[in-house]
Amino acid sequence: MAxxxxxxxxxxxxxxxxxxxxxxxxxxxxxxxxxIYTQIKRHKIKCPECKGDLGQPKYFMTMFTTTIGxxxxxxxxxxxxxxxxxxxxxxxxHEIAREKLPFGAAQIGHALRNxxxxxxxxxxxxxxxxxxxxxxxxxxxxxxxxxxxxxxETLRLIPAARKQSGKNEPVEVTVKEALKEYIKVEWxxxxxxxxxxxxxxxxxxxxxxxxxxxLGWERAHYSSQGYDQEIYLDRWxxxxxxxxxxxxxxxxxxxxxxxxADLQVFKRYxxxxxKEKIVLEPVLVKIGPIFKKDASKVVAxxxxxxxxxxxxxxxTKGSFMAGSFKVLPEHVRFVKKEIEETGKRFTPHVVExxxxxxxxxxxxxxxxxNKRNDRVVLKIPRDLxxxxxxxxxxxxxxxxxxxxxxxxxxxxxxxxxxxxDEAGSIGxxxxxxxxxxxPICITIDYRTMKDQTVTLRDRDxxxxxxxxxxxxxxxxxxxxLFKREFEEMGKIVQPNKKL
Amino acid sequence: MAxxxxxxxxxxxxxxxxxxxxxxxxxxxxxxxxxIYTQIKRHKIKCPECKGDLGQPKYFMTMFTTTIGxxxxxxxxxxxxxxxxxxxxxxxxHEIAREKLPFGAAQIGHALRNxxxxxxxxxxxxxxxxxxxxxxxxxxxxxxxxxxxxxxETLRLIPAARKQSGKNEPVEVTVKEALKEYIKVEWxxxxxxxxxxxxxxxxxxxxxxxxxxxLGWERAHYSSQGYDQEIYLDRWxxxxxxxxxxxxxxxxxxxxxxxxADLQVFKRYxxxxxKEKIVLEPVLVKIGPIFKKDASKVVAxxxxxxxxxxxxxxxTKGSFMAGSFKVLPEHVRFVKKEIEETGKRFTPHVVExxxxxxxxxxxxxxxxxNKRNDRVVLKIPRDLxxxxxxxxxxxxxxxxxxxxxxxxxxxxxxxxxxxxDEAGSIGxxxxxxxxxxxPICITIDYRTMKDQTVTLRDRDxxxxxxxxxxxxxxxxxxxxLFKREFEEMGKIVQPNKKL
Numbered sequence: 001m002a003x004x005x006x007x008x009x010x011x012x013x014x015x016x017x018x019x020x021x022x023x024x025x026x027x028x029x030x031x032x033x034x035x036i037y038t039q040i041k042r043h044k045i046k047c048p049e050c051k052g053d054l055g056q057p058k059y060f061m062t063m064f065t066t067t068i069g070x071x072x073x074x075x076x077x078x079x080x081x082x083x084x085x086x087x088x089x090x091x092x093x094h095e096i097a098r099e100k101l102p103f104g105a106a107q108i109g110h111a112l113r114n115x116x117x118x119x120x121x122x123x124x125x126x127x128x129x130x131x132x133x134x135x136x137x138x139x140x141x142x143x144x145x146x147x148x149x150x151x152x153e154t155l156r157l158i159p160a161a162r163k164q165s166g167k168n169e170p171v172e173v174t175v176k177e178a179l180k181e182y183i184k185v186e187w188x189x190x191x192x193x194x195x196x197x198x199x200x201x202x203x204x205x206x207x208x209x210x211x212x213x214x215l216g217w218e219r220a221h222y223s224s225q226g227y228d229q230e231i232y233l234d235r236w237x238x239x240x241x242x243x244x245x246x247x248x249x250x251x252x253x254x255x256x257x258x259x260x261a262d263l264q265v266f267k268r269y270x271x272x273x274x275k276e277k278i279v280l281e282p283v284l285v286k287i288g289p290i291f292k293k294d295a296s297k298v299v300a301x302x303x304x305x306x307x308x309x310x311x312x313x314x315x316t317k318g319s320f321m322a323g324s325f326k327v328l329p330e331h332v333r334f335v336k337k338e339i340e341e342t343g344k345r346f347t348p349h350v351v352e353x354x355x356x357x358x359x360x361x362x363x364x365x366x367x368x369x370n371k372r373n374d375r376v377v378l379k380i381p382r383d384l385x386x387x388x389x390x391x392x393x394x395x396x397x398x399x400x401x402x403x404x405x406x407x408x409x410x411x412x413x414x415x416x417x418x419x420x421d422e423a424g425s426i427g428x429x430x431x432x433x434x435x436x437x438x439p440i441c442i443t444i445d446y447r448t449m450k451d452q453t454v455t456l457r458d459r460d461x462x463x464x465x466x467x468x469x470x471x472x473x474x475x476x477x478x479x480x481l482f483k484r485e486f487e488e489m490g491k492i493v494q495p496n497k498k499l
Numbered sequence: 500m501a502x503x504x505x506x507x508x509x510x511x512x513x514x515x516x517x518x519x520x521x522x523x524x525x526x527x528x529x530x531x532x533x534x535i536y537t538q539i540k541r542h543k544i545k546c547p548e549c550k551g552d553l554g555q556p557k558y559f560m561t562m563f564t565t566t567i568g569x570x571x572x573x574x575x576x577x578x579x580x581x582x583x584x585x586x587x588x589x590x591x592x593h594e595i596a597r598e599k600l601p602f603g604a605a606q607i608g609h610a611l612r613n614x615x616x617x618x619x620x621x622x623x624x625x626x627x628x629x630x631x632x633x634x635x636x637x638x639x640x641x642x643x644x645x646x647x648x649x650x651x652e653t654l655r656l657i658p659a660a661r662k663q664s665g666k667n668e669p670v671e672v673t674v675k676e677a678l679k680e681y682i683k684v685e686w687x688x689x690x691x692x693x694x695x696x697x698x699x700x701x702x703x704x705x706x707x708x709x710x711x712x713x714l715g716w717e718r719a720h721y722s723s724q725g726y727d728q729e730i731y732l733d734r735w736x737x738x739x740x741x742x743x744x745x746x747x748x749x750x751x752x753x754x755x756x757x758x759x760a761d762l763q764v765f766k767r768y769x770x771x772x773x774k775e776k777i778v779l780e781p782v783l784v785k786i787g788p789i790f791k792k793d794a795s796k797v798v799a800x801x802x803x804x805x806x807x808x809x810x811x812x813x814x815t816k817g818s819f820m821a822g823s824f825k826v827l828p829e830h831v832r833f834v835k836k837e838i839e840e841t842g843k844r845f846t847p848h849v850v851e852x853x854x855x856x857x858x859x860x861x862x863x864x865x866x867x868x869n870k871r872n873d874r875v876v877l878k879i880p881r882d883l884x885x886x887x888x889x890x891x892x893x894x895x896x897x898x899x900x901x902x903x904x905x906x907x908x909x910x911x912x913x914x915x916x917x918x919x920d921e922a923g924s925i926g927x928x929x930x931x932x933x934x935x936x937x938p939i940c941i942t943i944d945y946r947t948m949k950d951q952t953v954t955l956r957d958r959d960x961x962x963x964x965x966x967x968x969x970x971x972x973x974x975x976x977x978x979x980l981f982k983r984e985f986e987e988m989g990k991i992v993q994p995n996k997k998l
Contacts, residue, residue, distance in 0.1 A: 066564060413980070
């Protein structure tokens with residue numbers, strides 16, 4: 001970060017160098033503060049606002065920092081992603097998965113990033129909600145057995161090569177084709193298809209979706225291949241809603257390295273494997289006379305030493321220090337031996353689909369927002385509607401209100417989210433329900449009091465059916481599970497109004 | 500906070516003064532740092548660990564602090580409660596509630612408190628999950644119309660007076676009785692009963708619950724009456740799980756005062772009310788000759804001034820400054836007038852039930868944890884079980900595994916959370932399901948292949964029934980809605996094993 005000496009505004013210098021000096025991410029990351037300052041001057045980078053000179057750059061933190069505990073001694077950070085919780089708990093999760101691969105763990109939670117300019121409403125927030133799956137597999141057995149169900153699905157991809165050649169139009173390929181050329185790991189392709197279908201279920205058609213591959217320098221440090229799922233938003237243009245990264249063993253390996261915790265799994269071979277190994281044997285007849293009473297100590301140290309290290313030392317330096325004892329080439333012998341291995345230990349690989357939930361919520365609303373006859377109809381997917389059912393008495397007198405309230409209570413007990421409304425005309429109540437995105441409205445009228453039938457009205461088509469009150473709960477359960485369509489719930493009394 | 504000069508440990512001095520010098524919360528809150536230091540010396544407060552002298556006290560913050568934005572200039576705090584979001588959005592919520600009282604808004608989210616000693620596992624966390632309802636009502640119409648449904652329910656209360664007299668045993672009273680003596684507001688009593696029933700549904704019997712009233716100095720600044728709901732935990736003793744505070748108009752009034760935002764509502768009278776008001780009338784014949792060309796300016800200022808303020812000023816000081824103009828008693832007249840008011844503006848009152856969700860999750864697990872024949876059976880309430888149904892083929896050959904998998908998929912489509920398990924003996928799989936708290940296990944055996952019946956097994960009684968596969972979805976839906984008991988789901992083949 002550097003401040004303009006004239007207007008005092010502050011800027012991210014790495015971004016300015018990338019934009020104005022065409023440096024890459026990796027190049028700017030490798031510079032220290034003085035080198036950055038040199039580059040600013042060499043490339044004559046000025047304040048983008050007032051063209052003033054920039055001052056000496058300083059570091060700043062994109063994580064939120066706080067102190068924990070009353071004595072302000074321990075520094076804590078807001079987590080910038082949620083994933084690491086799964087990695088540090090890997091052993092426990094692996095145990096719950098009965099120590100078998102592949103398996104996945106999913107979580108949802110908040111993440112915090114001290115964004116420079118959190119504009120665009122819910123699209124870029126400093127505190128946001130992230131949902132991810134860390135899916136672990138054996139890199140030697142990367143086959144996804146579920147692939148057969150989805151391999152003919154299409155994916156709209158902008159692979160790295162295409163992107164670099166300046167083409168923005170996606171290629172549309174089947175999963176099978178994509179795996180030949182564009183996607184490294186089957187499980188990654190599998191989750192990309194699920195992500196596509198998920199967004200379709202949220203209301204975003206396939207041709208308003210695409211997957212863009214990240215170029216080498218755009219990828220996070222942990223990712224060996226990364227695709228961003230983007231959808232088209234009328235308000236914000238193409239917007240990332242999920243990331244699909246092949247994190248390999250990066251995270252587990254780094255936790256292992258820094259904490260020393262065992263994060264590997266054991267794979268038993270079908271039958272034990274004979275392996276040739278080089279073993280170090282101390283030559284006791286030589287060691288005894290030289291080291292005398294320390295001879296056994298020297299032998300013990302040699303037995304614990306790394307065979308390759310001892311060999312290299314003796315070859316390059318002519319001796320190896322076993323503690324404070326100088327061991328010479330004639331003191332040891334290297335022997336080839338056959339050893340039976342029953343299995344091997346390895347670190348699983350990970351593919352990670354990761355969704356920005358705030359953006360998804362926004363996308364659902366934008367795609368659901370419709371107008372009909374100048375009235376708002378929020379066509380939110382029926383299984384996501386906050387109010388599932390509206391219950392209206394035609395009038396409030398002659399017991400109709402009581403009848404409607406009792407139906408309302410019954411549906412609540414059956415597990416539905418229901419709103420009772422008796423205010424204003426039926427038309428006005430329908431309009432209110434359309435605006436709130438309530439998929440089904442039930443009206444109790446004078447006929448209900450005689451024959452126990454009610455009218456159901458569909459938000460999306462405005463058509464109406466008549467059915468027995470007794471059938472309602474089952475009918476509606478099936479409807480909200482997408483196992484029954486609206487017209488199948490009763491006798492059509494008002495067909496779909498064409499406009 | 501002060502540090503021990505000998506062992507360097509740090510302590511909350513307000514707590515030490517309360518404990519050792521028997522000062523009240525209010526007394527310590529009114530002291531500044533120097534006065535606190537004086538009190539430490541006067542009462543000879545020493546380090547509770549090593550009896551060393553305490554140093555000069557310093558302030559510390561129980562909220563987490565961070566800086567927002569890349570330039571580290573705006574200070575931000577982790578919110579210590581979630582409620583305020585509802586208060587600042589009051590106007591919008593009131594509009595959604597169609598501008599009618601009473602109404603409530605519920606929310607769940609994280610809160611952060613920089614606790615000194617977050618011990619006791621999930622009972623005291625620095626980041627915790629809070630769920631609260633802010634329920635708004637008109638203080639002139641405090642009647643709860645739902646009271647009639649619950650007024651004969653009992654509450655186990657330890658009211659303030661009882662607590663102060665040193666009695667820890669609760670009185671058991673009906674809601675009706677409680678409202679006469681112990682609880683100020685009907686809505687508060689209503690939510691306390693709901694909270695009691697809620698905890699019962701989570702597995703905590705009524706006699707392991709109690710409500711303790713907060714004494715004046717224990718209550719938060721916003722609360723006019725507060726009850727803590729406590730439950731008995733084997734591990735931690737009596738533990739608060741919810742707070743029930745009558746926050747009055749404290750929050751809305753304070754937001755109004757500091758932000759100037761309109762957070763009042765308008766109540767229309769049934770018929771307009773005539774009210775007598777004192778009105779200020781400038782005496783033009785006196786003002787004209789004195790102020791000349793400024794006369795109209797003086798009149799305008801007087802018309803906008805607060806009548807009481809002008810009156811007081813004239814009485815006490817003999818004059819009132821209208822801007823830079825000195826107004827004397829003879830320049831104005833105070834006249835009584837009758838004014839028709841159509842309604843009035845007021846600030847709603849609030850009762851707040853507020854639940855600590857981490858503690859509730861812990862309580863559910865502790866109360867669900869049971870043993871039978873030395874095996875763990877997690878009797879988690881059926882509607883909370885993370886896995887609702889286990890599906891097991893008796894053996895994996897002869898098509899039983901495929902049959903079980905297809906049943907499993909069918910139940911998933913029907914919206915159930917299902918786990919398929921084919922590993923180990925049936926007994927072992929039942930044991931695993933018991934330990935994970937899965938309420939229902941379904942077994943597919945050779946008979947299933949002939950007559951399409953399956954065995955259902957109950958986690959809690961270990962009894963078994965046999966039923967047609969076709970009936971399963973409806974049966975299970977009813978079971979998980981508590982509308983059907985286990986034995987009603989089929990023909991009993993294995994009755995409840997008595998121990």
